[in-house]
Amino acid sequence: MDVINTSQIVSAENNFATYSLNNGILSLHYKSEIRNLAFYMAVDIVETRRTITQGQSFPLFVDLNCLRFADVKTMKYSMSQESTRGVSAIALLVRTYQQKLLTSLFVKVYERKVFFPVEMFYSEEDALEWLKQFIK
Numbered sequence: 001m002d003v004i005n006t007s008q009i010v011s012a013e014n015n016f017a018t019y020s021l022n023n024g025i026l027s028l029h030y031k032s033e034i035r036n037l038a039f040y041m042a043v044d045i046v047e048t049r050r051t052i053t054q055g056q057s058f059p060l061f062v063d064l065n066c067l068r069f070a071d072v073k074t075m076k077y078s079m080s081q082e083s084t085r086g087v088s089a090i091a092l093l094v095r096t097y098q099q100k101l102l103t104s105l106f107v108k109v110y111e112r113k114v115f116f117p118v119e120m121f122y123s124e125e126d127a128l129e130w131l132k133q134f135i136k
Contacts, residue, residue: 014048016041021052024135025128027061037070039077046083059089059131063124064099079109089117089134091127 010021016034020027026049034041049060070078077083084090094103103120117134121127 010052012048012052014044017045017048019048019052021058024058025061025131026053026058027063029063030066032066034066035068037067037074039071039074042070042074042077042083050086053086055086057086057088057136059091059134060087061091061093061124061127061131063093064103065093065095068098069102075106075109079106084116087116088136089131090119091131092118092120093124093127094120094122 010019012019016031016037018029018031028045028049030037092103092107094100100120107118107120119127119130121130
């Protein structure tokens with residue numbers, strides 16, 4: 001397996017999100033047309049993330065700007081050890097009150113299911129700054 005140099009920039013895209021691995025942080029931005037996250041989308045997003053990271057662990061920045069809803073099955077999968085393998089920390093960016101409420105609930109549940117830090121932010125800069133401490 002190739003080792004990714006954390007200073008290189010890697011970009012990728014699938015039907016649901018765009019990804020960039022830059023300076024040791026993986027960023028995920030949902031595409032603007034994705035409002036409701038379905039299970040099959042979440043599985044594809046995780047598979048793409050794993051392809052990019054080549055089995056290595058990285059802090060993950062997730063921009064939830066476009067998302068409005070995820071069903072229970074999708075939320076459970078997103079909180080599973082299976083889907084979070086290769087993640088050292090998650091920073092979630094929210095912008096709306098609805099996102100804040102849903103993400104707050106998600107973070108409270110998530111913290112009990114995973115063994116790495118999860119935080120919610122209102123600023124991308126603050127989120128990325130926080131994630132820097134988890135770069136290996």
